[in-house]
Amino acid sequence: MINSIIFILLWAGAIAFFAWNIKKISRNIKLGRDIEIKDNKKKRWGLVLKIAVGQSKMMKLPISGILHVLVYAGFILVNIEMLEVMIDGVAGTHRILASIFGFLYPIAISSFEFFALFVMIGCIAFLSRRNVMKVDRFWKPEMKWWPRLDANLILITEVVLMTSIFIMNASDYILQTRGVEHYHEVGSFLLSSFFVPMLQNLPSETLILIERTCWWLHIVGIMIFLNYIPYSKHFHVFLSFFNVYYSKLEPVGKLANMPSITTEVKSMLTGEEPPMDEDGEVEAFGAQDVKELTWKHLMDSYTCTECGRCTAVCPANLTGKLLSPRKVMMDIRDRLELVGKNIDKNGPDFTDEKSLFDSISAEELWACTTCNACTNACPVNIDQVSSILELRRYIVMEQAAAPSELNAIFSNIENNGAPWQFAQDDRMLWADELYMNEK
Template sequence: MGLENILFIVAFAAAVFLFSKNLKAIIRNINLGKDLDISDNKLERWKKMILVAIGQSKMVVKPVSGLMHIIVYAGFIIINIEVLEIIIDGIFGTHRVFAAPLGGLYDFLIGSFEILALLVLVACVVFFIRRNAMTIKRFKMKEMLGWPKTDANIILIVEVFLMGAFLKMNAADQVLQARGVEHYVVAGSYPVSQFLVPIMENFSSGYIIFLERATWWFHILGILTFLNYLPYSKHFHIMLAFPSVFYSKLKPRAEFDNMHSVKKEVEIMFDPDAAPAQSEGPVERFGAKDVADLNWKQLMDSYSCTECGRCSEQCPASQTGKLLSPRKIMMDTRDRLEEVGKGKDKNGKDFSDGKSLLGDYISEEELWACTTCNACVDACPIELNPLSIIMDMRRSLVMEESKIPSELAGMITNIENNGAPWQFSQTDRANWINEE
């Protein structure tokens, strides 16, 4: 084991350690949310996850970006087999360790990786052009200015460089193989990188070995760095998209949950004998004012959101120039959750900064612009539910703070007084029979 292997082991261990630390912080943040039991219908949930998350069934609603996304996604997963080989080679100082045991299959695999790498590279370039040179409205909305735009571009550029390094590494490798340089076993097929070979043919073997090593290191260090970039990026969806779909709502979209805390109180009103002898624990808050009032699924979804904006593109409020954008609801939830998490890390777990998601991040105007039409939920490729967050915050506004638009207050009074949202008497309900 040489110095290079020791360096590799150190870099690899550091990357894994750092990533698991960040992952733990995110899990802790998600667990700041309220409990919610979603252990039902396991079989149906697996089916949905296989279809929607693994199968990408909702991505192809937009054929162009959907297909390109599938290429990048498949590329990501399949090329990881190559990364496994790189890790083993890195630790033990072997070279192309899978070549001998896999034989002909290895040639086929490397060939497929190369084609995928090229496709991923092209897709990322197209994605970059779409985001930066074209006018696609969902990428130009207000919440996408600044960091979210930079984040998206960083991801695309890094992927282009990683794929470029991978192909260049293979090009150097095959030149060394052809020259019979020691350590470079003859293996693999190179349908793409063979076109890079002419550039290198005049270089000395020593220099090509340097190039091969440099791109090898760039590729693996790039991947390890990228791994640690994920927790700060919208790109974290590559991990959480799967549980988000698995735990997504299976019931009809228009069905809203009946709040358990309210049910208990209403039951007591209807039957005073139902009142418990003594109160059970602290009084529950109605609705959500801050992230800790949301449930863990809603918080997890905020980390799963990759800010594609398909929700806001379909939202009737967003489309007609209202302040509401469902994507911003998800982004605000994550930003606030990160802020709360960092505050707790610094100042202990009872830390409070006096701020809240509702008010400091999301305004009443945004919440009251929602028509609850479910277009956002339907549009989301991974079944995230901004509507459930909007509704929980409306509940907090109305039931905790008595803040409600005056016309709606009138509607509520009418229902209370005469059982209809308008000022008509309940005794006139059947008058239509004899009218006309």
């Protein structure tokens, strides 16, 4: 009885805290400029199935792709068992589904054990890739102590959670065979039976203690994990589905239009006064801070799980330049978190006189070739190029601080219609004295 109450209270607390954090993140994302993405629902669901659920882009790097599927699918399937755990926890029963499913029950639990094993294999492989093999993309400069620890914490937690399942099942089985009260016979489980020899000399009281500890460890572990995620890069387990749904569907090479500029340019070309904005607010050209990016840019930053596949294919990064698309995503997210905290503390109108340019330098931004290798590589369809471009737009149009060589081509384009300093009237010189063989 008392256990059930504790169980229910713990879950209520865990869910409430999680909801509170989700609300905050969602508030932060909504700080972004509004854009409407409501088209092509069918196509978007298709993408979610293929890229988010089906992990298709993960397979571009098959080793980490397959390992990730083991962990991802395994973790979801293992947690089907949570259904039973929840009922047992609330009702104070023990393995209640065994009586319903009969001989299928040990088969089901044995399969879950296999999934748990997959998760463990995946996580241990991931840990060794990060810490032993030291795969380059996990050791780039932006991967400071926290991003590295964050990744390791998640992987270690998952290994602990999965181990607890094995030990719990093994002790349960021994207690069953001893006919200990409460532990009715439900059959043996395939993988945890390997743990039985290790435990079978222990007295029943100790085994009950171990079994209960593992049960609670698993439950509380999941609760902690759930509430750790909003503070971690691991938030992608939720957001990637949304982020893929809101993917850019237009050709990769198309950049987002700026309607505010269209109005101005039209009035410049026609000589008519531009229509006044309804609320008279002057919109900044480009972005210097998170609020000037769109909510989709901000969602991108929260979805990023710092895998670094973008940075690993970035031509600028590959050749030793400062630019790392992953760092740009991390910087936007960290800045957004800070802006959010400031709002919590000091109200919605607070400004700290800082901007994205405090963490993202012009040198990084100008190294981008807009080649879209990063967006192509991203397993969750983040559009790094789009965020980089918004910052460039601000530098050029609000700060008038483009590199001088670019200012030179701007004036060439303006004055003679080409990035080079040639007269527009010379545009046909290439066609002079053009002969071909008579055929």
